[in-house]
Amino acid sequence: MRAVVLDGPGGVDRLRLRSVPIPEPGAGQVRIRVEAFGLNRSELHTRLGLAEGVTFPRVPGIEAVGTVDADPEGVLEAGRQVATMMGGMGRTYDGGYAEYTVVPRAQVIPFDSALPWENIGAVPETLQTAYGSLTTGLDLRAGQALLIRGGTSALGLAAATLAKDLGATVLSTTRNHDRVTALAAHGVDRPMVDDGAIAARVRDLVPGGVDAALELVGTPTLPDTLAATRIHGTVCFTGMLSNQWIIHDFYPIAYLPRGVRLAAYGGEAGDLPAEVLQRWLDRIATGEISLGPVHVYALDDIRAAHQDMERGRRPGKLVVVTR
Template sequence: MSLPEKMRYVALAAPGAPEVMHLADGPLPELKAGEILVKVEAAGVNRPDVAQRQGTYPPPKDASPILGLEVAGTVAAMASDVEGFSIGDPVCALANGGGYAEYCAVPAGQALPFPKGYDGLRAAAIPETFFTVYANLFMMGGLKAGEKVLIHGGSSGIGTVAIQLASAFGAEVYTTAGSKEKCDACVELGAKRAINYREEDFAAVIRQETGKAGVDVILDMIGASYFQRNVGSLARDGRLVIIAFLGGAVAEKVDLTSIMVKRLTVTGSTMRPRTTDEKREIRDQLLMKVWPLLDEGKVAPVVHTTMPFSDVVKAHRLMETSRHIGKIMLEM
């Protein structure tokens, strides 16, 4: 496959509002050992992209400064040490950066084949959310069949995947969302009860729904403003897994008694700083345990809307409104 000398990508004039982004031309990324070059068909828009654009989530030193953490397309080139892929293979991948471009270099251990029947657009909606949910909800949170789980932000890209996977693996799912439309969508995806946080106190609903026992796992992207109620909503030996701080990163006047009395575990993580080996392990778990569900149509990414790369400003504006249900996608 012959490669061009230059590619289009989304550049940043400076940190700031969506309008700082613009299309530009530049060189293709240089492959490092263990990497493949993906000719990008589509890329997902995620909250970390917004934070990076705003200047609050800088990329790791060895990562591309270009926005974009998930892509799908075809393998256009490979480092000499890469095995298991061929030029022209359709792949989706978790990128360390560089996804908002015509070509993106990704570690081969973070790439996966398209699920059966998927095109590039649907495949590109998978990596960031499925890596994040599986690593946090199952590998760190230890969610098991028969347990109860509360998923905050159920209508988000993360939330829609978490509801489906938790339900598919036999958990009883509760979730929060900000409107009747979003709550209805969550129930359709598998939630037993969706709580409209604008009208109800989720902690009170969880007490009622579980007979005061609480849930076994909470997947939280809100942070400080929910911390005390999250702790109060957990059952004995419960696990709180924090993946974002949309409601603040510093919790004040927190009563730690419940954590000790109920033997709770409080943990959290971010995906981007994980090592290549750690991400490969998550990739391997996804291939073994989740890809069959995707192949059979038992779970699927929820795509809210698709826009051309040239509408990246519009896509980020939509992300910031939180009016979407599922993923916002960019198509090359």
């Protein structure tokens, strides 16, 4: 089979497309014929040498969609449409950047959809993270105001869709003036250009501060995001578009505004119920909702896809199709 292999940290030239043996599933495992996979910042962190616990050489990729190719114990029938994500994929064992991948059955999510594979490939990990951040991380409710920091990322756009569906008012940021219109077209109530200090503007729009905030940029903007949030409001730290996630010399009393709560979210396959994935795939198929634009690449173009992700060239989700 063809697979992208990363021999060690470095630039995009370290991503090498090779012919490797098709992996064999063992007890409790399933082999998936990969049709598409989404790109995630986690894989950029792995390539840059910023991720912990990664061993090399490694096939990257924390998610994939496709069909069951082999289940030695016969629990999942061959040909069943499935998604998989997380659980060490692309870090401690080979992940989704390949024509086949072997994963624990416990992290396989079945679904049924007639959508093209490139559209399906854009959904699982982004939906899991957006859904978990808004529900577990923020407990977002109808009528509340949500600030999304890093709004034109795939996760930011998906979170805006889910928040609007819940009945929230959404403020969302971009560093690019040219993307303000795109945020508005996506349904964002208050698109904002982010210069790194937006708390005062947010409080002008929402007196007292927003009820909830989703931090997707990282620690450089976190203090300003906290300052934009009301007393008893919650900030959920989920993303690290800046590649900075450590708070040095953290003194909570000085760092956290009085009464503002700071939470974090990181999920696994088990945090995306099959019925939630199915419901959103169905709604995307009918055109009722959109999680944002999808940009599609061939497996041969993995280096170009990684360059686009690293430089933030394209808003929305980047997806690679394997065939």
